[in-house]
Amino acid sequence: MAAGETHRTIEAVFRIERARLVAGLARYTCDVDRAEELAQDALLAALTDWPNGGVPRNPGAWLMAVAKRRAIDGRRREQMLERKHAEIARELDDGRHAPIEALEAEMDDDLGDELLGLIFTACHPAISPDGRAALTLRLVGGLTTEEIARSFLSSEATIAQRIVRAKKAIGEAGLAFEVPRGRERAGRLASVLEVIYLIFNEGYAATSGDDLVRPALCAEAQRLGRILAGLMPDEPEVLGLLALMELQASRLSARSAPDGGFVPLTKQNRARWDQLLIRRGLAALARAEALGGADGPYALQAALAACHARARAAGDTDWKRIAALYDRLRQVAPSPVIDLNRAVACSMAYGPEAGLRMIDEISGAAALRNYAPLPAAKGDFLFRAGRLPEARRQFEIAAGLTRNARERAFLLERVRACTPPGSPGAPRVE
Template structure:
């Protein structure tokens, strides 16, 4: 295998193992910042070692062992060769591999998943809600500060500072990285759901990079959502979020064309939608509504997605119901992005002119000034009412603001009259 191929393999393995790696290191070291550094150091070691010695049989275990050894070195340099040093060294000697080559999990909580446990741990009340979400998206979702900034409609500098402050706050408070139980866990559930939701969104519509979608992130979010549903079977918003993710993810096979370009909902081949995921999502939505969560923010979004799912053709979409659902959602979750989606829904139900009026009401929102989807929506509305020069300018503005290469190409094609 050529060095370039090996490097690509290493990068792929690291992306797959990074969250598990950091989660395991945080459990041992009780230091999120150090865990992130050691995970990165393990990647550097792999880039040096694997091209010469070959890819190990169990790459994830190799990375974890390398990170732990570097952890010992870090602790030694910091003159911390005490109980933690002994515990880490003992872990290295005592690790056993099962028949599949996986490290046996040493779990002492009832969640049973290291990544989800770390999300609950990092969503500590000592941090603001925004800080909790930003920190866990960075540690577990592996999102860059730029991707997190776009999710929050904020600047990269603000998000970077927020993450640094969150790590320091946890360290200064001497907070143990352990999974909360009972009421403490319930109080953190809303933040955990938000993290899982944003991880899914980054996979469903990547905010940056060459790929329009990142399915591995969406599938990881759904996996976490299913664990949450088993942990809290009577919590309607958990089922609402799982419903939203599964219904949306059912479209992933049809969202990207053979040329790698995004395929809009209007042109998707609905026969390619994943029917199993779709049925699972609709069942989750039914559970959310049965438990009294019909007006929850995730259940309402799932109900919107279900309207699309139930339409055999795009022309059969019940836009009147979708517009009503967005009215309810904006009341439950007043946010600029919900307002934008409401404008789009009303434009489809009542005409593009109505959409333009609602967009005008959002122009004073600072968070939407440089938000590509707003300018893309304006371009669509303008094109539908025949104001093509203005539509072209709006699409070009959206393309200039987009951080995703495939989305940018799609918007430029619309600006050129590509439909």
């Protein structure tokens, strides 16, 4: 095998093992930076050893053994220098010769507990929300700073800074890389789910830039969701979030036209929906509901997405059920954005006037100020009610608010559609 190919093979193996490796080392050293360093050392050792000896039978245990040995050597050096404490050195020496089988058994025993601990720590509320997302992508997803920067359309320096701050916050809060138990658990889990969904949405509803979707980021969030569902198979909201992401991702390729333009749900070519993901999404939702989680915020959103997935054609969509689901969703997770979506569903179920009445009730909400989907929805209701000049004005406002180039093009198209043929005046954007 050529050297380049061997390296690629080893790096692929390392990528598979990296998250668990960093997780185990973080708990061992209580220091993320050190854990990442040690993992990197282990990769270098593998790149030296494996081309000759071959990939070991259990590469994860091999890498962990090498990394822990380095950690012990490092610690022993420090302690020898500081105190020359023979007792500690001997104790650590024993650890140094721990057979690989013991480590293997240990790794099998933890059943992903360490990885879960790492996820919970990276998503800890002590870290700023954007720091959590960056750190999770780095530590659990194994993305480089450069890849994360590209995903979030940020500079590498910004992301690097975010990660440094996040690591500092972990150190200051003295987090032990453990899975929270008892009462703390629910709140912490909510934060984990929020981070994963934030990553997904940054890919799915790219809020800025030229691309409408960044599928790699969605795939990363889905993978995180699947890992979490594997580690916590009885948490209904974990399954709810997974269902939501699988169902939404099933429409990824149908959402963009060949020219990159945005295709709204009702106009999408449903043959391009990914049926494997729909099947997985519906199954995860069914499990969440069977576990008594039907009214969880993520399960409800997944149920909403499932309504669309089940409709063979846009005209078959059960908008009344969707409106009813939004009624339940706003009880458990009140938000003006949900109220807005509820208005859209009601306009589809009961006509544009119903939508307009509801949107008037919420348009004063502070959270919806300068929120492009609000005038876009209002414009759509007015358009369907035949009030074209008013609709046109709303689409213009929406186009002026959105930061996404593809979405702006779509809204300007709707502005044009409000102008009767032959009348003067090009679309106006401010």
